Amino acid sequence: MSRSVSVVGGGVIGLSIAWRAARSGWSVRLYDPSIGSGASWAAGGMISPLSEGWPGEERALEVGSASLDRWPEFGKELEVGAGVELFTSDSSLTVALDGADAQDLRTIAEWVVAQGRDLQILSRTEVRELEPMLARGVRLGLLAVHEMAVDNRLLLHALRQCSVAAGVEYIPRAVQSLEELDADQIVVAAGTASPSLWPGLPVRPVKGEILRLRSRPGVTPAPGRTIRGSVHGRPVYLVPRADGIVVGATQYESGNDTQVTLAGVRDLIADAEALMPAVGEYELHEVSAGLRPMTPDNLPLIGRVSDRVVVATGHGRGGILLAPITADATMALLEGSAVVEAEAADVRRFEKASMPDISRKS
Ligand code: GLY
Numbered sequence: 001m002s003r004s005v006s007v008v009g010g011g012v013i014g015l016s017i018a019w020r021a022a023r024s025g026w027s028v029r030l031y032d033p034s035i036g037s038g039a040s041w042a043a044g045g046m047i048s049p050l051s052e053g054w055p056g057e058e059r060a061l062e063v064g065s066a067s068l069d070r071w072p073e074f075g076k077e078l079e080v081g082a083g084v085e086l087f088t089s090d091s092s093l094t095v096a097l098d099g100a101d102a103q104d105l106r107t108i109a110e111w112v113v114a115q116g117r118d119l120q121i122l123s124r125t126e127v128r129e130l131e132p133m134l135a136r137g138v139r140l141g142l143l144a145v146h147e148m149a150v151d152n153r154l155l156l157h158a159l160r161q162c163s164v165a166a167g168v169e170y171i172p173r174a175v176q177s178l179e180e181l182d183a184d185q186i187v188v189a190a191g192t193a194s195p196s197l198w199p200g201l202p203v204r205p206v207k208g209e210i211l212r213l214r215s216r217p218g219v220t221p222a223p224g225r226t227i228r229g230s231v232h233g234r235p236v237y238l239v240p241r242a243d244g245i246v247v248g249a250t251q252y253e254s255g256n257d258t259q260v261t262l263a264g265v266r267d268l269i270a271d272a273e274a275l276m277p278a279v280g281e282y283e284l285h286e287v288s289a290g291l292r293p294m295t296p297d298n299l300p301l302i303g304r305v306s307d308r309v310v311v312a313t314g315h316g317r318g319g320i321l322l323a324p325i326t327a328d329a330t331m332a333l334l335e336g337s338a339v340v341e342a343e344a345a346d347v348r349r350f351e352k353a354s355m356p357d358i359s360r361k362s
Helices: 012-023 058-082 099-114 124-130 152-166 191-197 262-275 277-281 316-334 340-345
Strands: 004-008 027-031 087-089 092-096 120-123 140-144 169-171 185-188 204-214 226-231 234-241 244-248 283-294 301-304 309-313
Touching: 004 012, 012 027, 012 152, 012 185, 012 309, 012 316, 027 152, 058 152, 058 316, 058 340, 087 234, 092 099, 092 124, 099 120, 099 140, 099 226, 120 124, 124 140, 185 316, 191 283, 191 309, 204 262, 226 262, 234 262, 244 262, 262 277, 283 316, 301 316, 301 340, 309 316, 316 340
Parallel strands: 004 027, 004 185, 027 169, 092 226, 185 309
Antiparallel strands: 092 140, 120 140, 204 244, 204 283, 226 234, 234 244, 301 309
């Protein structure tokens, strides 16, 4: 008889784990009242661990790079399985609009290259040749040739389709307590709801608002790759889609509030225009907000917390990026081994996570 696992949470992390577990022969139930509707639905879809790096954040670079390396195969399997095209860009370009930003880009490039990864500094002219629609004030660029982006909503669709094909059973309800579940193993992948299932997990919600722009006849073409930058200290990104551009994202610590504010939309539009002045030609198709499950050190929490429970949560701004390594690391934990590149995300680095007794129900 196959072993059973209940996965709690149907975002990109829970879906990826459920898919992989079913494919490895586990009998899988996935619990979520509304699969794929949370932060993974709101996301931009960037996969950018190198250009988001910073000296001193070696552990984040290691985990992120290990996941980036897994993305081509992970994405290809889903594309073939679901018959969709997930990738909307195969590289990313971070641009500097002032001297301080230009210095920051040089610092990132030097550090990432010293860690054995590839990032290239581009001059103002080279940036204009690559992406002529960007603002004339751009001073410098940082090109990451392997940092792709995916359509996050197609990704959720593909994961769901491939999971069903692999035998995952969906249970469309919220789990209030892990004691309700009688599977051999449980995976908590419930994003910001995870601490209510496993008290003490250091995960807090960080709100992000995001815009979806649609192309219209005759508009200036969208960039060919993900564009990132900083305007008045606020990070902003433009991620290409088959039908337009996704513009993200604000960042607020405001509890579980998911309302979209006028100020958030105003800032996103202004910051996007600072990168690409013609962005105003596009249709404002959708505004939405999601809650990133953040941890104190911005690394996820992946690890075994009891003989029946594994957690895979706290992915913050990196849920899409970190899905492949999280699925591999969680499968290794379920099978009694470990993935070395995910060690920096070990949940045990936060000792205060309490360990409620949920021995197997008979
Ligand atoms: N993944 C990008 C963001 O959270 O804004």
